[in-house]
Amino acid sequence: MESSDNKANEKEIPTTPPVDSGPIVDEKSTATQQLEKRLLRKLDLRLLPMLCVLYLMSYLDRSNIGNAKLGGLLEDLNLTTSQFQWCLSIFYFGYIIFDLPSNIIMKRWKPSYWLGVLVFCWGAVAMAMAGTKNFAGLIVCRLFMGIMEAGFFPGVLYFLSIWYKRKEYGRRVSYFWSFSSLAGAFGGLIAYGIAKIPTHQLNTWQWLFIIEGAPSVLLAFLAAWYLPNSPETAKFLTDEEREFEVSRLSEDQGPANDHSWSWARAVSVFKDYKTYTFMFIYITGTSALQGVTLFLPSIIKGMGQWDKAQSQAMTVPPYVLAFIATNIAGWSSDRFFDRAFHMVAINVVGLVGFLLLMFIDEAQVGVRYFAACIVTMSVYANVPVKVAWFNNNFAGLTRRALASGAIVAVGTIGGAIGGQIYFDEPFYFGGNTIAFCCLAAQTITDIVLRFILSRENKRRDQLTPEQKEYEIFKYGGEELAGDRHPDFRYVL
Template sequence: MVDSKDTPEKTSLHQSDETPVQNSPYIADLKQDGLVADAEASSLGSPTFQGVDEKAVLRKMDIRLIPMLSLLYLLAFLDRGNIGNAKIEGLVDDLHMTGPQYNWTLTVFFFTYCVFELPSNLLLKKLRPSRWLPLIMIAWGIVMTLMGVVNDYGGLLATRLFLGVAEAGLYPGVAYYITLWYPRHRAQFRQALFFSAASIAGAFSGLLAYAIAKMDGVGGYAGWRWIFILEGLLTVVVALVAPFAIHDSPETATFLTEEERRFVIHSLRIQNSADSREIDQTNDKFEMRYVLDAFADWQIWLGLFMYWGITCPLYGISLFLPSIIKDLGYKSSTAQLLTVPIYITAAIVAVIAAWVSDRRKQRSPFILFFMAMIGIGFIICLASTGRGVPGVMYFGIFVAVVGIYPAFPGNVTWLSVNMAGDYKRAAGMAIYIGLGNLAGAMSSNFYRAQDAPNYILGHSLELAFVVVGMIATVVLRIIYQRINRKRDAMDPSEYPENPDSLGDRSPLFRYML
């Protein structure tokens, strides 16, 4: 953790401080994107930073930021999804719950999770991430531990509600936090590294639940109770260490030199501009209009359909995968272990796909490709239903999951880099992810106990959401293209006063495709 007394003064950039050159890596990006011509590059006034190696700076940030962020999300996803592992170890029977009651405990989590994401993201912007993120970790770790000692349906329902409150700030907070460090052409790879922790959590959850379930009877507690208790305690322990490993912003990063800090800040300010002019990305003082701007932003509401097309399958699979596999005829211990190869493969594919997407500087083609994989996976599941071929059903689930985990960071990154202004982006991402996660409330009711083992209704609904999401993705790209072309055709004399302060509404801003 960086104490204020050790914090360097916030870096201020002025183009007159440096000498413009043609070989700046970000000028190269602009030329490659076709935003500026070679002859124009030398006159853009983009500063060079003597002795700064871009790759070395990125490695520094990756090493200092990504491992801890990934660990935080691994624990969050582990703690929200381990109820699926606990179910097949006897949770429902011990608490005398019905199938609909179990589904309702899954659903209520997303109500509070959605409501508290926006205020949490605004607090993250206002407070220091090195304090806020560990604080909410301690809160959900305590709630998770208490979940292991509930005695009835009401107790489980209450703990799931409070788990949603505590976990609400993590994913949108970290997704926004990454945009404060990495330019948009570098962001998805880091989002994927961070989000792949979710797929690792899926694999780790199965292995951990398999091992912890062996503690059945220890201390008079059933094995499923120990799953909650031990995983909750692990979260609290990591939260106590987290403040020392989370850095608040590039301006205060002591692991970067003064010149490197200036380089990172400058690269973030020119990343969306058509002519390498700095676009104002910061709102130092909170105003309600930034939140209202986010609520009125058309791209968030259209993008929600894309988000639901990915998150409905994501939560449907993560919450019910052990049960789906068990209902194919495998015993619970085998079902836990069979989830592992699915999630490991998904994590590897997600990272590779994000790296290629960053190199190609394209988002929508990759999102569409992997959403198509999700759809194909569910089609395989539906086609193999009732045919006595559990291996084919397992393969269909495998294909769907391998599509889900690369598509998700792509869609979040795409929307986040197309919003400018810190408070607007913080609010916009919270709204987008918060409302998007209502998909979890929907999909937690797709797989009903009475539909086992075929789950035709669940697979069909997931497929429908994927198709709608793919249509939304295509429409979103078409609109972005039209706006970019319109802005390209504008004469500079038509620009409003101070266009660089208008964020993504500026005629200088170009949407990433």
């Protein structure tokens, strides 16, 4: 009877057809995405414009010596070709000396103040170069400029890494770095305009150093006041945004997230094979890059019967194309979360360009100019990808800051090499051959390193809990393991 009553009651319960309300939306997830989108927009607007403009000034002040050469620098100072090449190369010795100490200061002091100090000092030295009278004065100025600029690039690489997740980092570095190629375009236009200034009081190269150095001095004070120092203390973010920024960065790094300083962590960077592999990748790329940057006006001048002002103006298109290619490479590298294959593809374009410069007949001016354009695009576009690659693969702020400084410091030896390789004007067959070999060596190393990192990721996937505990113990515990933690995965 009880069962019959229950059945009767069940029949009396009215039923309605289900209403199709569409796909279920996770409101929390949507809110988080909107918060992250708003946060990234704030970060981009606050950090990138200032850093990009400062790097534009940095690259103008460092590379304008190539334009100054066409503005009469060699004749006025009675410089030989060898002396001029040493003035190019000595700049990078300053980099090698001061890169690592600068990043240590940056890690332990306020980044905004330190960046402001560096910008002011290199701007002052750039302007002082207008007063040099001989080889000794010029080479000393170039050395001090190298020392002052040394900390800026690796410092900004580290600085950006404390604000962005690994998958967001590549395109931000590409925005920042692309202004170096834009500096090349502006440098050519500015040099073309300055060449028209009467030389009754100052010579063309002196006006060049003064006009391009002054903005850096003025911007230094703005940078020190405007740039924030860390997500935890960023006043331009709301409390909710600050909390979210700290938590999402911690989640991105996982067990390798660590903000503390210790000398044991610092020393661990120099016991890591990745440090030396990335140094080699950086040296080979920088040798080709700086060789092209420093000698592009001379390379183009050797292609045809153009005057010096026209040669300056013709450097603009290669740099504009490099600016576009750099941003595309950074966006694509983040979009597909790939570094190595992007570098290989970019390098192949550069290798083709160098081969054209080496073997195309000198009478084919259009083809040779096209080759100069794609070479410039390649050597610039691969930089943000390789920078993102090594910053992504060193975890913990101490290891990342030290690795960034060390890799850029030693890798900048390539800049000193680049200042020497273009010795056989006007067609520079030898220089282009050396640059080709450097880019080829980098490409092979990229492929080998990617294979090693991929194999290591697969090995970590197969570790048992006991094996993971042993590896953590082997590297000194959770705090010291960093990217060597068995739960950390390398970016390929």
